[in-house]
Amino acid sequence: MKHSFFIALLLVTFLAHCQNSESKPNDSINSKSMKFNKLTLEEEAVILKKATERPYSGKYYKFDQKGTYHCKQCGAALYKSDSKFDAHCGWPSFDDEIAGAVARKTDADGSRTEILCANCGGHLGHVFEGERFTDKNTRHCVNSVSLTFTPADMPAQTDTAIFASGCFWGTEYWFKKQNGVISTTVGYIGGRTDKPTYEQVCNKTTGHAEAVQVVYNPTVIDFETLAKLYFETHDPTQLNRQGPDIGDQYRSEIFYTSETQKTVAEKLIKELETKGLKVVTRVTKATEFFRAEEYHQDYYEKVGKKPYCHVYTKRF
Numbered sequence: 001m002k003h004s005f006f007i008a009l010l011l012v013t014f015l016a017h018c019q020n021s022e023s024k025p026n027d028s029i030n031s032k033s034m035k036f037n038k039l040t041l042e043e044e045a046v047i048l049k050k051a052t053e054r055p056y057s058g059k060y061y062k063f064d065q066k067g068t069y070h071c072k073q074c075g076a077a078l079y080k081s082d083s084k085f086d087a088h089c090g091w092p093s094f095d096d097e098i099a100g101a102v103a104r105k106t107d108a109d110g111s112r113t114e115i116l117c118a119n120c121g122g123h124l125g126h127v128f129e130g131e132r133f134t135d136k137n138t139r140h141c142v143n144s145v146s147l148t149f150t151p152a153d154m155p156a157q158t159d160t161a162i163f164a165s166g167c168f169w170g171t172e173y174w175f176k177k178q179n180g181v182i183s184t185t186v187g188y189i190g191g192r193t194d195k196p197t198y199e200q201v202c203n204k205t206t207g208h209a210e211a212v213q214v215v216y217n218p219t220v221i222d223f224e225t226l227a228k229l230y231f232e233t234h235d236p237t238q239l240n241r242q243g244p245d246i247g248d249q250y251r252s253e254i255f256y257t258s259e260t261q262k263t264v265a266e267k268l269i270k271e272l273e274t275k276g277l278k279v280v281t282r283v284t285k286a287t288e289f290f291r292a293e294e295y296h297q298d299y300y301e302k303v304g305k306k307p308y309c310h311v312y313t314k315r316f
């Protein structure tokens with residue numbers, strides 16, 4: 001059984017590879033900046049080479065425990081069990097993702113929409129709209145092989161936070177150094193356009209903010225500690241600028257991925273206000289996070305310098 005599954009998988013991989021010979025697996029990913037889990041050959045075929053597992057074969061197809069589904073490759077939280085439903089299609093189906101966790105891309109076949117882990121770029125499957133399975137009218141059709149499951153009664157291994165505080169090079173510099181932070185990615189969020197480029201964001205035509213997606217282990221560092229660091233490494237009273245960087249792409253904004261993060265962010269803002277700071281930081285539900293161009297990732301690490309615009313100031 002296992003053997004025939006693997007042969008089928010290899011065949012699908014081969015076909016997918018032929019259709020897709022121009023795109024390298026994970027071509028947008030700087031693997032140096034992330035600590036990835038080691039993948040089996042089956043997992044590599046799906047996650048890196050975009051193969052599809054055989055229908056009805058995956059371990060999460062008929063599976064209804066309460067908990068969270070994470071990316072097999074990087075551990076980022078992708079889907080809650082509350083959004084899982086049975087579409088009788090042979091693959092695990094979800095009608096919603098955890099905010100900001102899943103990226104969409106037109107498939108190599110030109111008609112379907114591929115879904116990828118927004119953090120590491122690992123292939124998940126495809127998303128379909130308008131089938132009317134549930135009220136959300138959306139079906140994320142995901143390979144079990146791309147996922148790993150954490151039961152609700154076990155502490156989550158990873159969580160994601162997204163912070164905008166001016167030039168994303170400087171924001172990333174501080175979060176990257178924290179113990180408990182698994183990975184950081186600079187990118188764009190909160191605007192009106194898909195897959196913005198740096199040039200478009202600079203020209204202020206997109207509405208996106210420069211931001212950093214932080215994947216962390218909440219048993220080592222919690223959101224409150226990260227959010228305090230955020231408020232202490234930029235000036236949250238400057239509207240649409242940080243020092244010499246002027247424009248709404250440099251705005252101060254927390255893009256929360258859970259109601260708990262929202263509550264903590266609002267509590268910290270109140271605390272700063274009681275200390276006399278006129279905080280302009282916005283607190284907004286995360287939408288899709290778009291990874292920025294490679295030369296922006298780990299910028300200060302690459303150039304061996306320190307940020308000009310993000311200086312630590314104790315505020316709590």
Ligand SMILES: [Zn+2]
Pocket residue numbers: 071072073074075076117118119120121122
């Ligand atoms: Zn991932």
